[in-house]
Amino acid sequence: MDDKQIEIMSQWFELCYKNEISLEIAATMGEKIINAYSSPHRSYHTLGHLHHCFAILDQIPYEIEEKNDIRFAIWFHDFIYDPKSESNEHQSAEIAYKWLHSLGVSNPEHVRSLIESTANYLEPAKDVLTYQVLHDIDLGILASDEKIYIEYSKGIREEYGHLNDKQFFLAREKFLNSLMELDSLFALEAFEHQWEEKARKNISKEIKKIKKL
DSSP, X not given: OOHHHHHHHHHHHHHHHHTTOOHHHHHHHHHHHHHHXXXXXXXXXXXXXXXXXXXXXXXXXXXXXXXXXXXXXXXXXXXXXXXXXSOHHXXXXXXXXXXXXXXXXSOHXXXXXXXXXXGOTTSOOOSSHHHHHHHHHHHGGGGSOHHHXXXXXXXXXXXXXXXXXXXXXXXXXXXXXXXXXXXXXXXXXXXXXXXXXXXXXXXXXXXXXXXXX
């Protein structure tokens, strides 16, 4: 593992330790997580994405009782990722639920529901703090610095390599336009104030680039 992988996996073992999961069991699932997020077909949905998600979680200006649930949901939310499939979130949620349930850890039902909520960001987040937090964490990349946003958009294009340019960019433009039509991209007031304008600028620039293709 490189330094970034070691750093992010140390958080996994810390979470497991806090939840009294044995080192052996944590290591076995940790290896599966590394393999999943390091799959060669991934360019954006990698361990780097998880690292970014946890960095945002640490910035959340709210007291969250179910923070363990959110952390487990982040770890598993893209465990299964096949750009050709529409059941990634459901499959990932079931893996998380079964593993946590078998260990009697955290709140498996809540974690499963959190992960499934990441399937459609064109629908408003539930009016519940944990769902709003995960929603904004996963969309935080939209408000990143322009260079990072460009790398994100390139990564998404690479992951959808099975589509030709016309197919991909038509679908991408439609999705981005749908995001722009939302009243707010972010569910938490703090992040709406901090990120909304930047995110919309990034999305608008990407749409303009697509129109020029």
